Amino acid sequence: MSxxxxxxxxxxxxxxxxxxxxxxxxxxxRVLAESGFKVxxxxxxxxxxxxxxxxxxxxxxxxxxxxxxxxxxxRRAPSDYPVNDDESDVHTxxxxxxxxxxxxxxxxxxxxxxxxxxxxxLDGIAxxxxxxxxxxxPYYEMIDEMIGVSGRGGNTAYxxxxxxxxxxxxxxxxxxxxxxxxxxxxxxxxPGTHAILSRAMGNRxxxxxxxxxxxxxxxxxxxxxxxxxWPAAIAAGVELITGARARQVTVSxxxxxxxxxxxxxxxxxxHSAAPIVIVCANGIGTPRLLQLxxxxxxxxxxxxxSGYVGRNLMMHPVATVFGAYEDELESWLGPFGxxxxxxxxxxxxxxxxxxxxxxxxxxxxxxxxxxxxxxxxLPLAERSGAAGHRLVERFQGKCxxxxxxxxxxxxxxxxxxxxxERTDSDGxxxxxxxxxxxxxxxxxxxxxxxxxxxxxxxxxATFTHRVDYMPEMGWHLLGTARCGDxxxxxxxxxxxxxxxxxxxxxxxxxxxxxxxxxxxxxxITAFALRAAEHLAENAANQRTPL
Amino acid sequence: MTVTVNVSLTGRARLGAIRLADLWFPxxxxxxxxxxxxxxxxLLDVALAANAELTAAFLEIAERAADVAELTAQTLENxxxxxxxxxxxxxxxxxxxSKAVRTAIGYPGQQRVPAARDIGNPALIEELLAxxxxxxxxxxxxxxxx
Numbered sequence: 001m002s003x004x005x006x007x008x009x010x011x012x013x014x015x016x017x018x019x020x021x022x023x024x025x026x027x028x029x030r031v032l033a034e035s036g037f038k039v040x041x042x043x044x045x046x047x048x049x050x051x052x053x054x055x056x057x058x059x060x061x062x063x064x065x066x067x068x069x070x071x072x073x074x075r076r077a078p079s080d081y082p083v084n085d086d087e088s089d090v091h092t093x094x095x096x097x098x099x100x101x102x103x104x105x106x107x108x109x110x111x112x113x114x115x116x117x118x119x120x121x122l123d124g125i126a127x128x129x130x131x132x133x134x135x136x137x138p139y140y141e142m143i144d145e146m147i148g149v150s151g152r153g154g155n156t157a158y159x160x161x162x163x164x165x166x167x168x169x170x171x172x173x174x175x176x177x178x179x180x181x182x183x184x185x186x187x188x189x190x191p192g193t194h195a196i197l198s199r200a201m202g203n204r205x206x207x208x209x210x211x212x213x214x215x216x217x218x219x220x221x222x223x224x225x226x227x228x229x230w231p232a233a234i235a236a237g238v239e240l241i242t243g244a245r246a247r248q249v250t251v252s253x254x255x256x257x258x259x260x261x262x263x264x265x266x267x268x269x270x271h272s273a274a275p276i277v278i279v280c281a282n283g284i285g286t287p288r289l290l291q292l293x294x295x296x297x298x299x300x301x302x303x304x305x306s307g308y309v310g311r312n313l314m315m316h317p318v319a320t321v322f323g324a325y326e327d328e329l330e331s332w333l334g335p336f337g338x339x340x341x342x343x344x345x346x347x348x349x350x351x352x353x354x355x356x357x358x359x360x361x362x363x364x365x366x367x368x369x370x371x372x373x374x375x376x377x378l379p380l381a382e383r384s385g386a387a388g389h390r391l392v393e394r395f396q397g398k399c400x401x402x403x404x405x406x407x408x409x410x411x412x413x414x415x416x417x418x419x420x421e422r423t424d425s426d427g428x429x430x431x432x433x434x435x436x437x438x439x440x441x442x443x444x445x446x447x448x449x450x451x452x453x454x455x456x457x458x459x460x461a462t463f464t465h466r467v468d469y470m471p472e473m474g475w476h477l478l479g480t481a482r483c484g485d486x487x488x489x490x491x492x493x494x495x496x497x498x499x500x501x502x503x504x505x506x507x508x509x510x511x512x513x514x515x516x517x518x519x520x521x522x523x524i525t526a527f528a529l530r531a532a533e534h535l536a537e538n539a540a541n542q543r544t545p546l
Numbered sequence: 547m548t549v550t551v552n553v554s555l556t557g558r559a560r561l562g563a564i565r566l567a568d569l570w571f572p573x574x575x576x577x578x579x580x581x582x583x584x585x586x587x588x589l590l591d592v593a594l595a596a597n598a599e600l601t602a603a604f605l606e607i608a609e610r611a612a613d614v615a616e617l618t619a620q621t622l623e624n625x626x627x628x629x630x631x632x633x634x635x636x637x638x639x640x641x642x643x644s645k646a647v648r649t650a651i652g653y654p655g656q657q658r659v660p661a662a663r664d665i666g667n668p669a670l671i672e673e674l675l676a677x678x679x680x681x682x683x684x685x686x687x688x689x690x691x692x
Contacts, residue, residue, distance in 0.1 A: 056656070058643040059596040065635065066597035114688040121689060132688065152671075157684045169661050171671060179674045188684050191671060198661050207661040219658075328652075333659060347686050367653055368642045380634060381619035389574040396651045 007239040009038045017042070017259055017274035019246045019289065022100020024507040025280035026229045026238075027143065027525045028532035033236035035536040040272060041238060042262055044245040045079030045097030047226060053216030061369045064215050070095065070104050071472060078265070079243075081424035081431075083284060085471075088433040090315045092284055092474040098242060099226030101282065102521060105475070106213045106337030107195040107222045109149050109164075110359065110518040111140050111526075113157060113346055116407075119514045123348050123355045126410050129513045130485045130494035131530075137161060139526035139533075146232075147223040148201045151193030157343035166198045169207055173329040174400040175339040178362045181459025182342060192338040192361075195223035195521070204228070211334030211366045244270075247428050249277055249293040249302055249504065256545035257302075257504040263426045275544035276535070278496075278505040280528070283313065283477030286510040287416040288431040290481065290491075303481070303498040303506075308491050310417055312410035312479040313435055314515040317470075319358075319406065319445040322365065322374045323456035324399040324463040331400050332366040339364070345404075345448065346517050354444040356407035359517040360452070365399045368392040374401065374467050401467060402455060404448035406441055407517040408478075416480050476520050481510035496531040502543045507531050553594040553601055555608070562608030563590060563637075565617045570634060571641045577650050580641045593640035603632025 016032055018025045021043035029039045054063035065074075070093035072080040079096040095103045114133035119126045137159075143149075145165050153163030168191045171179070175191070182189040196213070200206045204227055205219035213222055220227045234240065243265040250258045250271065259273035279286050287310035293302035301309045338361035346357040365371055371392055375383050383391060419432040449466055456464045484490025487499035492511055498504040507528040509520050516523070535542070555563060564581055573579030580586060594601045606629055611617050622630050641647060648655055 058655075059592055059639060060656070062593055062596035062600060062636065062639045066599055113685050115686040118688040122686065154679075156678060156682060159683075159685060159687075176670065176674065179671075183674065183677050186677075186681075188678055188681065190675075190678070200662075209659040209661055210656050212656055332654065332656060343684060347684075366656060368648075368651060369639055372638060376631075380622065380630065384570040384634065385572060385619065386574060388570065389572075389577050393574065393576045393651055396653050 002242050003239065007038070007237045009040050009239050011259070011273035014038050014040050014272070014274045016040070016276045016278060017272050018278045018280055019260055020100065020280035020282065020285065020508065021098045021230070021240060022280060022282065022508070023102050023225045023229070023521055023525050024528040025100070025278070026225050026233050028278060028280065028507050028528045029238045030229060030233035030236055031529060031532040032536055033233060033238045037536065039238045040274065041240045042244040042246055042260065042272065043098055043240060043242050046242050047098045048103055048216065050216065050218055050220060053218055055210055055212035055215045055218050060212065060215060068215055070214070070475070072096065078425070081428070082422065084419045084422055084430055084432040088435040089437045089471055090317070090435055090474040091471045092315070092433070092477060094282055094284065094477065098230060098240065099224045101475070102224040103216060103226065104214055105224070105521065107335070108337040108341070108361065108519045109151070109193050109195040109522050110341065111158065111162065112516040112518055112523050113343065114159065115347060116514060116516040119356065125355055126514045127484065127489070130483055133159070136523065136526045136530065139529040140522060143522065143525045143529055147195055147228040148197045148204070149193065149195055149223070150198040152191045155190045155193070156188055157190065157346065164193055168192065169194055169196060169198050169335050169339070170209070171339045172333050172364070174331050174362060174364055177325065177329060177459050178340055178400065178402070178455070181455045184458045185455060187342060187344040187455065189340050189342040189344070191340055192335060194335055194337065195228070196335055197221045207335060209334040211332060211336045211364050213334060213336040245426055245428070246281070246289055247292060247426070249279070249289065251293070251295060251297065251302065251501065252545040254545060255297055255501060256543060257501055258545050267426065276503050276505070276542065278507055280508045283480045283509045284416055284431050286506055286508055287480040288418065291418050292428065298500070303491055303500045303504055305500050306488055306491060308482060308489065310415050310480050311412050312482060313414040313416055313433065313477070314408040314410055314479040314512065315435065315474045316405045316408055316476045316515060316517070317437055317441050317445055318403050318473045319449045319452065320401050320403040320467040320469060321449060321452040321456055322399060322401045322465045322467050323459070323461035324395045325459070325461055327398065329398050329400065331364040331397055333364060336363055338362065345451070352447050354440045354447065356409065357517055358404040358406045358444060358448050360402060360404050363401050363403065365401055368396055371395050371399065375465060377468060402452040404445070404452060405517050405519070406444045406448065408441055408515045409438060410479055410514060411436070411438055476509065476515065478509045478512040478515045478520060481506045482513050483511040484513065495534045496527070503545070505531065505535065553605070558612040559605055559608040562611035565611045566608060566633065566637055569617055569619070570637050578646055580637070583644050583646060585644060589640040589643050592643065593636050600632045600636050603629045604636040607633035
């Protein structure tokens, strides 16, 4: 355990306790601290030193396959807890540390589209959110300014007003080739919108096109929230305690949250009290903690009178097609995530055989190891020896991939529960997933695969190959403490406040009602920003136990 | 978070590693053979130090490779596939760390290319975007919240 920054609050003077130092945790912490609240954040992980990232190392791929793997069951760092995914079609990715999973995200920064908030109204399935795109729009803009988002404004997939503050990153030759194919088919596309600086800002460098975003940005250009938000939060007076694993949110006899019990790295149990508790531990960690916080008053888990805590787990299934070309495309150049992207197929067209849609992106395939990994479904004899040499010599620098991220609709029986047998290194029950990809999602994947092949061919690809990343694709952990107006069918309201425990909040991806098809972090942080602002403005009416 | 794995290859494993290298990366008209690389042993040491789980797989397969009379692709098909894949990953990463190999295949490696110095061709991007802009907005407007 270590304290960070000058602030040090006691149980008597602390106003807010936040669990989790990832994007939603630090964003809300900063807003509240700048509004005068004394905020403490508990984080089970540590700071990550930019110099430790494998991104510039020659053995990067081997490190990413092990100690830097996004799957905590493979990485097994002291800050990690295992996830029982034996009964899940998809394995979860996350990073436990200051900045959370943004340390390893690709920094694609799309907003949800307006219809994502109205799925029940428009498509007759799932539920509507208790807020609209228009409600979030000013907060999307605010977060873009805070962390430095780059892109080209005016994206035709969005209502007017979407205008990133920094100019876009280069789309590269792969972007040009992909764009020509999209134009031939009459499909919408757009230069990438990234949580990556295209120009230096403060002590963060501009993008240097390493294309290793997913193993940590060595320039600090990527807006991992340790470098993009935490310095301002600490300057605003936030106290951060690392190496602190929350094991229970505690409650008073009146049913109000009183703080949290946590365990330091030496195994010593501690307690931090606060009149307001905000849980920002991601779509797996948050339902785990709420279920760990059961008591005689809350026998099914804290804030779970609806029975929706840990239900409706959503993760984005991904379909990918590798394409190779005759021309040199410099496909080792970044950014790694979405040099160009498309929302052509994001809206429902029931003639396709499924509801809702997909976001498309291209990605470079930087080097020979990545090429051979993309072709791993071939028999080893066909990708090693003379055959392996031929593949690499033909494709190196001349390939990229198109991916479709499919909207994953909520299924009540896709769950996060507490494992009855297995525990983490502190003896705390680990989360157990039950997740079956729906038939509708599978149909959507198959439909998109066929279209991705077509667009590669329209761009001039001479070889295409479906890449099956399953089950290693669980980046986006959503829906397990969803928001809503009805306490019977939701856990928190549209500002993240628990229906059952009025001084308990959830601000992370757990609150998602539906998953959209886009990467969620911009929406998670816009939600947290709006919710924290609302909390600050209404603090005078806040019920507290103290 | 990076843990260095201390590995010393036994004589048997060293022999098996050479056999695997000759099978998997024999060289071509373009690419040098793995075992012909002057830095072969050093690259393998770097790879073996990076990832304990894959290193264990490599050592297991290398020792088995040393014990067979002849090592072929068919031989490997009868061994545990996931362990063979782990061993192949180590050898592949070691081989493609070589600057000589990268030069031969035209791969500069991941490197700094500041975006601010390479803004691409904005005029070309606008030209490419013209038909997208001409088609107009794509999103479905939603009814106001009740």
